[in-house]
Amino acid sequence: MNTRFKLPPQIVRLVLLTVGIVGSYLIARAFLTPSSFGQYGWYRGDALMEAASHPRTFAGKPACTECHEEQAKQLAKFNHQSLSCEVCHGPGQAHVENFDVKLPVLTHGHCLRCHEKNPSRPHWHKQISSREHFPGDKCIECHKPHAPSEVP
């Protein structure tokens, strides 16, 4: 008499099905998981360097100072010393990459953007009311933006 234990066929089918499902999941996972997943955490590590490859628009003050050393030296002597060049002159990366690209010419609106009187501005900040302070005149007729304390 044959007493050897034999798995019932329905159990064999169930085991095969489970192995098939788990196996196909593992294969799909191996193909679909990005290769850099888990490099830093539970996400695609390459996303960091993709974010870092975004093009720049602002060059930064050191890039300006490399060529415009004289202006930078003068600026450093006066109250506008903490300003980056691009605050007033606008984004300069295009100009750094190609000197033929010129930055826009400034108007006196640039001065008033910071120095127009506003009750919400902190009191230590120098402000004027453009309606009362020599209306109609341009700021640069008296004030030099690179040397603001030199007032006539």
Next chain:
Amino acid sequence: MKQSLSRRTVLTKLGLAAVAAAAAPAVNAAKTTVQKVLVKTEAPKDYDPTQHKWQMAFDVNRCIGCGHCVEACKQENNVPIGPYYRTWIERYIVTKPEPRSAETRGEVRVDSPEGGIHGFNDVPVPEADILQSFFVPKLCNLCEHSPCVQSCPVGATFDTPDGAVLVDPKYCIGCGFCIQACPYGCRFMNPITHTAEKCTLCYHRISRGLKPACVEVCPTQARIFGDLKNPVPDDPLQEFFKKNRVQTLKPHLGTDPRVQYANIDKEVR
């Protein structure tokens, strides 16, 4: 009748499947290596995110509400035109209380016309009625326990080891859960790409040793930025923490924001 599978064929097929499963990661790795060599990338090559911890802080007393930061952020990060801001400025106006009302202060008005991108030229309250008024710059609070990261169903947003919270636009499905989850309103849906977007701390700049665009153009150093792991001599961030008593926004929510504010009013949320 169709011939049943022989033991040999089944074993061969199973073996091939096993080899394919084992080879897939190897093939992926090879593909990445080839891409790294062949594909020209703008990313900085020697930047290691684990060696930095970036931190942002604000001195509200120094903000003059000029709006340069908002404009610079839009230009630098290609933020779409319209009511979409990665950083913005809010104006708080605390009015005087009614005479003999026994109140310490009147109504508090908060506004941010176009995110403050053109400054704040119109004053909505007569100057005589203002008790005090100030500007508050806002951006992603860089939470230690970010609700936006926890709510993302596909893991497309994450905390980086260097302290930024980024969105992976290739995996974002645009469901908007993170936008609802952010208690500070720092996220928006990009109408062009239909993915969630937020402040990246100018990741493309800080990874090259530059300041974020908003910090670069801030004329009064109201925004202070630095690397906690690599302090430089006269580090503005270390100086800031030495000189100021600071607080975070909505501390009761347990998000533990890393962005710190100095000289802030209780009305600021």
